[in-house]
Amino acid sequence: MDKTVTDPKTKSSDTGHEWWRGAVIYQVYPRSFQDSDDDGMGDIKGITARLEHIASLGVDAIWLSPFMTSPQADMGYDVSDYCNVDPMFGTLADFDAMLDKAHQLGMKIIIDQVISHTSDQHPWFKESRTSRDNDKASWYVWANPQPDGTAPTNWLSVFGGPAWEWDGVRKQYYMHNFLASQPDLNFHNPEVQDAVLEATRFWLERGVDGFRLDTANYYFHDKELRNNPPHMPDSEDAGLDAPDVNPYGMQNHLYDKTQPENLGFLRRFRALLDEYDDRTTVGEVGDGARSLKTVAAYTSGGDKLHQCYTFDLLGPHFDPAHIRHCVTAFEGMVAHGWVCWAFSNHDVHRHVSRFIKVESERAPVAKLAISLLASMRGSICLYQGEELGLPEAELTFEDLRDPYGIRFWPAFKGRDGCRTPMPWEADKDNGGFSAAKPWLPVPAEHQALAVSAQNGNDHSVLEHYRKVLAFRRANPVLKTGSMHFLDMPADILGFTRQGEGERMLFLFNMGRKPQDFRLPKGVVIDEAVVMPGMRGHHDGDHVTLAPFDGFCARL
Template sequence: MATEAAKAVDANWWRGAVIYQIYPRSFQDTTGDGLGDIKGITQRLPYIASLGVDAIWLSPFFTSPMADMGYDVSDYCNVDPMFGTLADFDEMMVEAERLGLKVIIDQVISHTSDRHPWFIESRSSRTNSKADWYVWADPKPDGTAPTNWLSIFGGPGWEWDGVRKQYYMHNFLIAQPDLNFHNQEVQEAMLGTVKFWLDRGVHGFRLDTVNYYFHDKQLRSNPPMVYDTDGAGMETDTNPYSMQNHLYDKSQPENIDFLKRLRSLLDGYEGRATVGEVGDGPRSLTTLAIYTSGNDKLHMCYTFDLLGPAFSAAYLRKVLTTVQDTVTNGWVCWAFSNHDVVRHVTRFTEVPEEQDRVAKLSVTLLSTLRGSICLYQGEELGLTEAQLSFEDLRDPYGIRFWPAFKGRDGCRTPMVWEAGAPHAGFTTGSKTWLPVPGEHVSQAVDAQEAIADSVLHHYRAALAFRKSHPALVDGDMTFIDTNQDLLAFVREKHGDKLLFVFNLTREAQDFRLPERLSSCMPIDLPGFALGFDGGIVRLAPLDAFCARV
């Protein structure tokens, strides 16, 4: 029988965990239709386990018309036929358990598909049983939308419906109407979908757009975003969504009580966890702190702070220290890449020759941060962003804003497994849903397995290093004053102290140890030379150093 201490450790498995994100339609196809499926995920689970991660996160696989690649759900309690069946999902769960992997699934509950039976009934009249399940509002006297709210996907955040003769709200596509969380029946229904998967054994949920559940009941319009006089902070995006200060269409105070209800449901099961996606502009870290505080809401959240182009010591230190100052009793989850952003090797690399070096430095840095971390499929191969033509695009966001913005398909291309196989081993079919980039083929898993110092082997070594030092999993983090070109900090737990120094520049840098750290003992950091010379750490470009204090 497990001891109480062991149970407590398992209940907190998410704290400091490494989570591997799978984009199902691009991971592994077993049917030859050019689309990844759940059986393909099951087939590749041993590979994922070999990386040394703790859990997998599956992007949506629910029944969907696929207007937004599955983020428009028409049945929360079933698997879309393109991915397989519930029986396939159950088989995957068994294999994941055998390999010691937890399973997290994407829960998209701020909105549904417009083909969901709930919405079909809701739009049929103003008096049906689900009439108030979505956000409906009358037009202004001149026929225009009730508020100035915008859609992230471009244009107004309201769509006219000729049957009800009202507008409905949509934060995303017109085909993704927002649910009305002010309605208690909606809350109960969504908690019921969560319970369905809990009962099926999943270990947690990644909560899509977790701060978008509630809207302002008074339907007040958003004010314009006010930036510094020099324009500092203004996004370079082509989307006018960033021109509003989103005070009323998301991040409403009522969300707190719903998150508490959600947490209460999960607490009825052993060892379950949530990770929320928070997109709240300059308020994101404050929102994250609120949503993860008090041990009665979300277990952890992530923001977009490290998912942009900045990769400098000054920027990282600013973000990391702000998190420590703001998120005082919550927990954060870090990532450099995911299914919505340009792959970080492309974002952070200045010349092609340094791509592998950037990939290795990035995961080493990520694995030393305080918090949990997410890895996105293919980043362990050092994959770059694919350059696709307009004709290849499937992402509605990319199609809408082309050519100013190329969309999200460039990071969603199929995984490359076998360098010598058709379509790099992703499918035996004649065509893939997105092209397999030619430049990715040489980086396939089987090719990197044969190279001792490949990015793939480095990922395994970096994650093993993290796991072998408890201070890196959930220890304290203290920053050391240095010049803005270097990032230096100490991770500590139960008296075990590790010093890390990172040079993110393209020039050699020296770091003189402070007097209190002068007696430290350098230790091997996978993939990097010791670079220690009598109290001075000598760092090559894009280099890292570790020592025990």
């Protein structure tokens, strides 16, 4: 029988015509997309040169990972000037030209806004650390040591070690949730909030369509500086999104992030965006078992974030029970919010490598994954290169640039394996990414999967992506219609999408064996619908699916 996940009668606010509802967003990692000046690094002019490729996929928006001025200690997530482009990526004029061309091609631009912390090279921090009584003395989180000289609290850094660094000038510790060179801003200070909002306005005035808010639940810390309790097996741990190699997950992060004051700032952020037409926010929320409660709070009431994503589908599990659990849990907990689903991004191993057991499964799993993702309710986010079916790159320690990977090697190999350059030309050095030695190597297996090798090949992963996204656009029910799960055999994920005057059935065999089964009682097929790349068929209420196959019909 149908298991209702979303009821359009109670979700009337979700059926509006905002462009971001149900949008397909394509993430570009600027360092690795296209190098236009042969210095081995991708840049904004390179992105502009490749916009037609992104548009050919049929996406609605592009999310740009950081490109602002930065010493690049954490690949741009350590900003030293919020209102400029880092010279390695180009100029503000280059950005404006890229934005204009994207808009001409019918695509929106969303940019990363990394405001929970800055670089230690930001002028704000340089001034803040000079004394305890300068104009920006309280712009960062400073605290006195314990009587024995140890850190003010037991808080840990996501990147390993204590979340506190000693400063000999102020003779105080400053807080850093990430690298020691990424000091946390003090959002309890209204002047800090005003400053980051003005930096946001700078980009709104340039015509940016939205913001992906990095670590959106890290803005505030506990003013009383209370210690985090240890993680207990039955507690709602807030650090489970960190790899097991990191002791960060051994604490229940009650006081170093996700504070109630965050709601007030998110209202201020939303009020700023509401001064402009058709803008959006996508919040990144990493809060362990509490993530859905946090997302619910951050998206409720229509006065905070437009949508959020969690890490639920960014792990190793790719099976019907996991997908159903994640969707059902989100819809059950987040009554009025909107979700953005993704299988890959710049922080996790590429999903085909996480999901397959042998190389021969790579292309079938890549095709099944996008077919499934495009059939789900919510917005969806694609990560550059997944449209080629790229696997995770195997790198040596000498190749690594990611501080997280270097810190935890060899127990954890870091994030560089998903950040290698985009392969464009199969017959050119470095896959056509750059004539110079790239900042990360281009694996031979990636070069063989280059855009040039897949363009026009009807059976390629790339062409499958284009067809599937066209299928999603042609069926509006897939963007905002309700989603109801069906009780099916273990390897089969079955659900219906209802809205826009129709009801569609989707069945996916996520297993490695053929499946023959009968539809649940009461599910009656009106007509089969051709779904790109899927070969499933039916005879009355009997459905046959090959491994990693799918079937679609109208009911």
